[in-house]
Amino acid sequence: MENIQNIYDTNIKSILGGNLDYFRNYRQEIIKNFALDHQLIQDNESTKHIDRNVLNNLNFKINQSSLNYKHSNKDKLDSSIIVKNGIDYSFINLNNKSVIINPLNSDFDLLINKLEKNKDLFKDDYIVNLNSIFLNSGFDFTLKENANLRTIISYENDQPDSTVYAKNFLNIKKNSKLLLIERFVNQTRSNSNIINYFELEEGSEVIHLVIQNNSNESNIQFTSHASCHKNSVFNQFVFNSGDVSLRNHHYANLIGEHSEANLKGIFLAGKKQIIDNKTNINHLNHSCSSNQTYKGVLTDKAKASYLSKTFVDKQAQKTDGYQLSKGILLSEDAYFHSKPELKIFADDVKCSHGSTIGPFDNEEIFYLRTRGINNKDAKSLLIKAFCQDLLSKIKDVSYSNEADTLIDEWLMSHIN
Amino acid sequence: MLLSINNLSVSIENKKILNNLSLEINEGEVHAIMGPNGSGKSTLSNVLAGKEEYNITSGEIKFKDKNIFDLNIEERAQEGLFLAFQYPIAIPGVSITAFLQAAMNSKLKANGGKEVDPLTFAKRLRETSNQLGFSKDVLRRSVNEGFSGGEKKRFEILQMSMLKPQLSILDETDSGLDIDALKIVTEGVNNLRSKTSSCLIITHYQRLLDQIAPDYVHVLAKGRIVKSGGKSIAEDIELSGYKKFG
Numbered sequence: 001m002e003n004i005q006n007i008y009d010t011n012i013k014s015i016l017g018g019n020l021d022y023f024r025n026y027r028q029e030i031i032k033n034f035a036l037d038h039q040l041i042q043d044n045e046s047t048k049h050i051d052r053n054v055l056n057n058l059n060f061k062i063n064q065s066s067l068n069y070k071h072s073n074k075d076k077l078d079s080s081i082i083v084k085n086g087i088d089y090s091f092i093n094l095n096n097k098s099v100i101i102n103p104l105n106s107d108f109d110l111l112i113n114k115l116e117k118n119k120d121l122f123k124d125d126y127i128v129n130l131n132s133i134f135l136n137s138g139f140d141f142t143l144k145e146n147a148n149l150r151t152i153i154s155y156e157n158d159q160p161d162s163t164v165y166a167k168n169f170l171n172i173k174k175n176s177k178l179l180l181i182e183r184f185v186n187q188t189r190s191n192s193n194i195i196n197y198f199e200l201e202e203g204s205e206v207i208h209l210v211i212q213n214n215s216n217e218s219n220i221q222f223t224s225h226a227s228c229h230k231n232s233v234f235n236q237f238v239f240n241s242g243d244v245s246l247r248n249h250h251y252a253n254l255i256g257e258h259s260e261a262n263l264k265g266i267f268l269a270g271k272k273q274i275i276d277n278k279t280n281i282n283h284l285n286h287s288c289s290s291n292q293t294y295k296g297v298l299t300d301k302a303k304a305s306y307l308s309k310t311f312v313d314k315q316a317q318k319t320d321g322y323q324l325s326k327g328i329l330l331s332e333d334a335y336f337h338s339k340p341e342l343k344i345f346a347d348d349v350k351c352s353h354g355s356t357i358g359p360f361d362n363e364e365i366f367y368l369r370t371r372g373i374n375n376k377d378a379k380s381l382l383i384k385a386f387c388q389d390l391l392s393k394i395k396d397v398s399y400s401n402e403a404d405t406l407i408d409e410w411l412m413s414h415i416n
Numbered sequence: 417m418l419l420s421i422n423n424l425s426v427s428i429e430n431k432k433i434l435n436n437l438s439l440e441i442n443e444g445e446v447h448a449i450m451g452p453n454g455s456g457k458s459t460l461s462n463v464l465a466g467k468e469e470y471n472i473t474s475g476e477i478k479f480k481d482k483n484i485f486d487l488n489i490e491e492r493a494q495e496g497l498f499l500a501f502q503y504p505i506a507i508p509g510v511s512i513t514a515f516l517q518a519a520m521n522s523k524l525k526a527n528g529g530k531e532v533d534p535l536t537f538a539k540r541l542r543e544t545s546n547q548l549g550f551s552k553d554v555l556r557r558s559v560n561e562g563f564s565g566g567e568k569k570r571f572e573i574l575q576m577s578m579l580k581p582q583l584s585i586l587d588e589t590d591s592g593l594d595i596d597a598l599k600i601v602t603e604g605v606n607n608l609r610s611k612t613s614s615c616l617i618i619t620h621y622q623r624l625l626d627q628i629a630p631d632y633v634h635v636l637a638k639g640r641i642v643k644s645g646g647k648s649i650a651e652d653i654e655l656s657g658y659k660k661f662g
Contacts, residue, residue, distance in 0.1 A: 364507050370465050371519035371575065372493035372526065381518060385509025385558070 005031055008133055011062040016104055016135045022112050027133050046125040049305035049337070051245035051274035054191075054219050062136050062163055067103040069139075071095040080152040086137040086164030086192070098147035098176075104138040104167065114140065114169050118197055118225070127221045127247060130165065131193045137166035143176045143204075150179040150396075157190040157218065164192045172232075175203040181399055182210045184242070186218040196224040200232035202256065209399045210265075212240040212248075213406055220246040228288075230256030237394055238265035240275065241406045247276040254281065254288035254316070262291040266387050266403075268410045269302035277306040283316035283346075293324040295390060297383055298334035299414050305337040308353070314345040323353035328360060328386060330379070330415070380411045417478070418443045418583055418614050419464075424475035425639075426456075426463055433459040435639035436475070441583065441614050448617040448625055450650060451636035452658040457618045458502060460636070461587040464616075465499040466492050479583070493519075494526035496582030500572035500589050506560040512571075515559050516541060516578055523579060544577045547607070549600050566597040573604035584608065585616045590624040602627035622654040637661040 008015070008027065017023030047055060069089035079093035081101070094101050104111050115132075122128040143149055157164070172178050184192065200206055206226070214220055220242075226234040238248050252261035263279040281290040292308040310321040327336035340353035360382060368378035387407055394400045419441040426434040433456045441447050451457050463470050464477065466489035477484040480495055487495065507515070521531040532540075545555055548570050560568050569589050576584050586605070590598055605615065605628050617630060625633070625647060633650050635643040635658070642661050643649060 361505075363505050366467060366489065367501070367505055367507065368510075368515070368519075369489035370493055370499050370501075371515070371579065372490050372522040373515075373518050374490045374522065375488075377518060377522065381510055381514065382507070385507065385511075389509045 004130075004133065011134065014062045014065070014136060015133075016067075016137075017108055017111065020108060022108075026115060030129050030132055044124070044126045046122075046127060046249075049274070049276040049278075049307070050127070050221075050247050051276070054245050062134060062165075067105045067137065069103045069106075078150060078152060080154065081139070082154050082156060083137070083164075083166075084156045085159045085162040085190075086155075086157070086166060089139065094151065098144045098149060100140075100142040100144070102140050104135075104140060107140070110140060114167075114197070121197075121225055121251075122223070125223075125249070127193060127249075128195060128223060131167065131195055131221075131223075134163075134165040134193075135167055137164050138168050140169045140171075142171040143173060143178050145173040145175060147173070147176045149177070150181075152181040152183060154183045155186065155192060155194075157186045157188045157192070160189050162188070162190045164190070164194065166192070166194045168194070168196045169199075170196060170206075171199045172201060172204040172206055174201045176201075177205045179207045179396060180209070181396070182208065184210075184212045184214050184220055184222075187215045189217040191219045191221075193221040194223070198224065198226040198234060200226060200228045200234055200259075202230045203232060204229075205233045206235065207396070208234070208236040209394065209396060210236070210238040210240075211399070211402060211406070212238065212242050212246065214242040214244045214246070216243040218242075218244055220244065222246065222248050224250045226252040226261060228252060228254050228256060228259035228261055230285075231258045232256065233260045233262075235262045236264065237390070238267075239391075239403045239406070240265070240267040240269075241410045243271070243273065245274040245276075249276075249278040249280075251280045252282070252290070254283050254290065255285060257285045258287045259285070260289045262293075264291065264293045264390055265295070266390055267294070267296045267304060268407065268414070269296065269298050269304060270300045270414045271302065272300070273302045275302070275304040277304065278308070279306075280309045281311070281321065283310065283312045283319045283321065285313075286316055287318040288316065289320040291322045293322075293326075293390065295326045295386060296336055297328045297330065297386065298336055299330035301331075301333045303335045303337075305339075307339045307341070309341040309343070310351055310353075312342075312344040312346050312349050312351065317346050317348040319344075319346060319349040319351065321349070321351040325355045325357070326386070327357035328383065329358060330360075376415050379415050383407070383411060383415070417441075418445075418480060419616075420478045422476050424463070424477060425473045426459055427471045427473055428459070428469060432473075433470075433639055434463070437636075437640050439634065439641060441616060443582070443614055444609075444611040445632065446609065446615045446617065446628060446630045448619060448630040448633045448650065449636050449641075450619060450633060450653055452661075455636045456639045457636055458587055461499055461502075461585045461616075461618055464492075464497065464585055465489065490522065491526070493579075493581075494523050498576050498579060498581035498584045500569075500576060500584065500586045502587040502589075502591065504560050504568040504572055506558070506563070508558050508561050510559045512555050512557060512559055513538075513541065516575065519575070519579060540578065544574055548574050548577070548604055550574065565592040566594065569593055570597060570600060570604075573601050577604055577608060580608070580613070582612060583614050583616065585618070587618045588620065589617075590619055590621060598624065599627070622650040625650045635661050
């Protein structure tokens with residue numbers, strides 16, 4: 001891997017705010033304090049479970065164009081954000097009274113403000129630091145008070161080797177509801193390192209539904225952080241059935257009392273894919289609840305990890321926290337590492353975790369086959385049931401239908 | 417001849433369970449096998465259904481003139497063999513409707529037929545489940561999930577009624593049933609009796625045979641059939657147990 005400083009110097013003109021003092025200092029501080037070299041990748045906790053091939057072959061062809069955007073209103077279409085190659089933004093049906101949305105290059109003072117605010121989040125995360133150094137994409141979004149919006153973000157990369165380092169800031173004002181579907185369906189060789197920062201004000205609710213179905217070599221490192229204020233609810237569901245190795249790291253801070261965060265996901269992987277999952281919820285106030293549940297189906301030589309953590313601060317009494325990981329291993333070479341962690345400093349809490357990983361229950365397969373259902377269909381039926389357990393609770397029909405279809409497609413090509 | 421078992425010997429982990437067992441079942445006949453614990457009754461039903469952990473050391477089984485060992489588990493079911501399990505397992509997440517529809521369609525497709533259309537299927541399921549005393553709520557559940565012991569056994573009969581097998585093997589279906597549930601189950605079995613479908617009932621007790629009058633009763637002891645005859649054998653066992661069969 002090339003020296004990060006050299007790559008940064010070469011690309012400085014196409015990186016957001018590259019010529020401004022604040023950004024130069026901000027990035028130099030990261031580079032100085034966090035020696036981004038090859039050895040570090042080996043040792044750093046944040047890259048312990050990632051596909052090393054992806055990191056070692058990271059392409060740093062930062063797009064030389066600057067961020068463009070256009071607003072348009074189209075009848076009969078949902079509101080949506082289309083991001084092409086990380087730099088061309090189309091905001092469809094978002095030019096309305098309840099939403100403010102702008103790409104990050106439209107107001108650098110605002111961006112500085114946001115970066116300062118989130119400076120201490122994920123300080124030691126190699127992938128996040130790469131994102132901060134090479135930041136070349138992203139938007140700032142505000143959903144105003146008492147609003148209700150369903151919108152879709154689609155990432156479309158059609159330029160080979162396009163490299164996207166994006167930060168999206170999503171502010172959900174008081175008593176608003178946002179249903180955000182984020183779709184990664186790319187076929188072109190590319191790398192997307194995307195971080196979402198959600199700020200949920202009092203009484204607000206976010207349902208964040210993610211579809212990841214990228215083909216091989218269309219890499220994703222996807223990170224999110226939700227700050228949840230009083231009585232707010234953050235529900236996230238990440239569905240991944242693509243052919244590519246990827247990293248999903250998602251965090252929530254329950255700052256206000258009676259706030260709630262649920263970070264859930266399903267991943268299906270085969271061949272030599274490496275799926276790196278992590279969720280982390282910090283209970284920082286009383287009477288909050290959380291659920292971290294990831295389920296995976298692995299075949300061939302696929303490897304996955306799921307690290308989950310519930311931290312309960314000493315003042316976070318009446319915490320209700322739950323963690324679960326479940327995995328089905330369809331081949332002897334498939335591997336799933338699960339590590340649930342609890343750190344509890346309050347005494348009046350209800351926290352639990354569980355993990356079940358293994359091959360199919362032969363008795364279940366036998367039962368189904370005695371009813372005439374062949375081995376392949378029996379396995380498919382059980383995998384679908386395994387996924388439905390979580391998917392059936394998602395109320396957005398178009399999302400769950402798309403996930404269902406992707407499960408069927410995955411089963412067709414991976415089960416025999 | 418629907419089923420013909422000749423000198424079947426079966427072992428598991430080097431322990432001989434069935435020892436030169438022979439049995440013939442014609443179309444339309446109901447046979448009962450009684451026997452003490454450990455005599456090999458469940459092994460026989462599992463071997464017929466195709467469970468793979470058993471070692472067939474000798475003998476042959478023909479089902480509809482086909483060597484049953486040439487057929488895998490699902491092919492036997494598609495040919496018309498059905499095992500009602502002694503301990504039906506729960507399969508969380510697999511809905512009863514999806515499961516039964518998949519089972520019916522597999523059988524139809526294997527026999528060159530068209531898949532059942534969803535409306536016809538739903539109507540048949542509703543009618544059959546009504547007969548067996550299932551509420552609509554139960555049908556919304558996953559296979560056997562949250563079912564009581566009696567509900568599980570009745571669900572086995574519901575599957576049997578939907579799939580209309582040619583040979584049904586009932587492995588201690590009466591165990592754990594109260595009188596009312598037993599009546600529902602036996603009615604279900606009796607409704608399926610026909611000139612072409614046969615039944616092999618494995619049981620400990622005469623009470624089931626009182627309601628499903630078998631054509632033949634066999635006593636299985638130490639892995640082989642030691643006595644065959646009419647229903648009077650069951651009455652005899654009820655009075656004096658299995659001691660005299662060694």
